[in-house]
Amino acid sequence: MGDVNEEHFIDLLRQYLPQRYAIDSAIVIDSNGALSDQIDIVIYDNQYTPTLLDQKSHKYVPAEAVYAVFEVKPTINKGYLEYAGEKAESVRILERTSVPIVHAGGIFPARPLFNIVAGIVATDVEWVEGFTSSAFIANYASLTGNQVLNCGLAVSGGCFDTFDSDLQAGPINNSLAYFIFRLSQKLQSLGTVPAIDWNKYAEVMHDNDA
Secondary structure, X not given: OHHHHHHHHHHHHHHHOOOOEEEEEEEEEOOOOOEEEEEEEEEEEOOOOOOOOOEOOEOEEEHHHEEEEEEEEEEEOHHHHHHXXXXXXXXXXXXXXXXXXXXXXXXXXXXXXXXXXXXXEEEEEOOOOHHHOHHHHHHHXXXXXXXXOOXXXXXXXXXXXXXXXXXXXXXXXXXXXXXXXXXXXXHHHHOOOOOOOHHHHHHHHHHHHO
C-alpha cells in the first residue's frame, strides 16, 4: 500500500503542478557527498540542476534543486508526523551552494537560499477532529528546527499548512484541490532555485580520486 500511495501522489502532482517542477522519489545529495534519507516525493528543478548519476532503483537530486519534500503514509498520526520531520531534516541539513548568475545584461548576484518546504500526505488522519484537534496541534508543535512540517494532506480528512505563517486547517471537503492550490502558490513564491556551484561537486570527484 505504501508504494501504491506513493506512486498515486507522484502522478497526481505531476498532473496538476506546472511542468517546471520535476517530481520523483529520490535521494538528495550535496556538494560534500552527503546524502539524505530516501524521500518519498521530491519536487525539484530539472532544467538548471539535473539529477546526478542515477542508478536503476535510485535517483539522486542535488540539494540546490529541491523545492519541497513529502513523506507518504497511510494515515497521519503522532509517529508518522515525527518520522516525516526526521526525513525533512535529513534534506534540510545538507549544504546548498549558490553562485552569481550570468545573463545577457551582466551578472545577477547569488540568490539567497529559501527554506525547503516539507510535508506529509496520506489518505486518512488519526484524530477524530482532524487538524483542528488539540492533540494534533500539540503533536505538531513538538516538531522544531529542521523537522518542522509546513503542510499536510489527509485526502479523507482535510489538510493543514503554515504558508501564511500561522498553522491553519483547510476544508475537509475538496481538501485535495485546496491543498494543491495552496502548494502551487507556495512553490510559485519561492521563484527559481539557486544557481548550483558545479565546481564544488567536481572537487568531490577529484578528492575521491586522489
